[in-house]
Amino acid sequence: MEINFEHGHGAHCESAVVRNLLNFYGIRLSEPMVLGLGAGIFFCHLPFFKVSGYAMTSFRYISGRIFSDVTKTLGIEYRKHSFKDPDDAMAKLDEVLLGGTPVGLRVGMYNLTYFPKEYRVHFNGHNLCVIGKDGDDYIISDPIGQNKNKLSAADLKKVRYAQGALPPNGSMYYITSTKNCKPLNAGMIEKSIIKTCYNMTHIPLPMFGAKGIAYLARRMRKWEKLFGKRGAALNLAQVIRMLEEIGTGGAGFRFMYAAFLQEASELLNRPGLNQFSMELTAVGDLWRDFSYNAARFFKQRDPEGLTYEDLAVKLEVISARELDIFKRLENSIKHG
């Protein structure tokens, strides 16, 4: 049994899954638009919260928020479940799937057998869509792959109950009804931009939002003292992986969000937004420059003429520019 589902390759797992799901119900949105409506861009660095042994650095909002935000904004009804018992979770998945509804799942990446070995880390924020069942195998539409994949029931059960930081606990989500769906309008886009600006500028803790980047810079200066040379390089490698691993659209969603601002400027007929888009693109280029320099720490243990201080200064520049962009963006939306 396979649902007639159009599989689309995407830049980021969750926004592409949501785009493909909406596409199935005849609502055509681009991937940057989904990311923008879901207020997906973010930054946080949490030294006390460890993911596979390293401080958590995230460039997106909590996994699952894009789906709920986009569907709520558009007035689409959806259900979300998570289960204690793995057998219940598989039974519910079969039941919904046999009703002809594609189901989105949050899974861990470690046991995804179709991934190459290098990418299989203990990271529990990957999203994919189950679109059919063929004997004992499930047909998977994973937006990171250009084609559909297959996964056995035993493996699917394992990835749905992956352990580690933020375990998915078999969480699944699907759309139940689109009869109250409203067409995309200016108010929705403006509201989502204001929400993003709040996340990036107003959260009153130093680790979150644009000022969190400066916090990461301050932490980075202490790394060599705290973890030694090797430990510091490993922490840096973790930041680069979160920034550039397949699934961000480049520079930790900065390019994708800039693409959203450009699309919004055409839809709302506001040329000012395109200006912000270009500024955010410039910040994305600074992020790329940061990762390019950081990579020298992995090639040679002791790169000449480059210290963590230099990288920290680069991050502080990025932090100041992002803070400035999102503050002015908020003002321009709120006060015309």
Added chain:
Amino acid sequence: MKVKDVPQDDSFVQPDRDVNLCGRLFALDDDGKYQEVPSAGWSPRNEAVRFAWNSRKEEAGQVREKVLSGKYSPLAFHMARAMMTSGMMAGYTGFSRRNINKFCKPKHFASLDSEALSKLAGALNMSVEELISID
């Protein structure tokens, strides 16, 4: 970033032909409009992946030495190789974290029955024979 600057150089991952994993970047074309461009790979990212991968192998090698000298049990080596913490292992097997730490000692590992061994092996995706050897 411009479309012509989208990195296609260093394709580290050679995925299966059926799966065809691929990154996708957003870049500006000559008119200043955003385009989606599939990207084969970029060296800084691949350096980071390689570096993390190699250091993980090194760490597992150090644990292996300790297993050979009788300080740890083979379970500790397999956990280090799979980057599992005792907390994760406890979640997969149903043992407590304290017990998992205990099984990392050779004395307690030797006293495990076949049911417990198959549980531990199942969590690490290997057979019991592979679990008790360190190759």
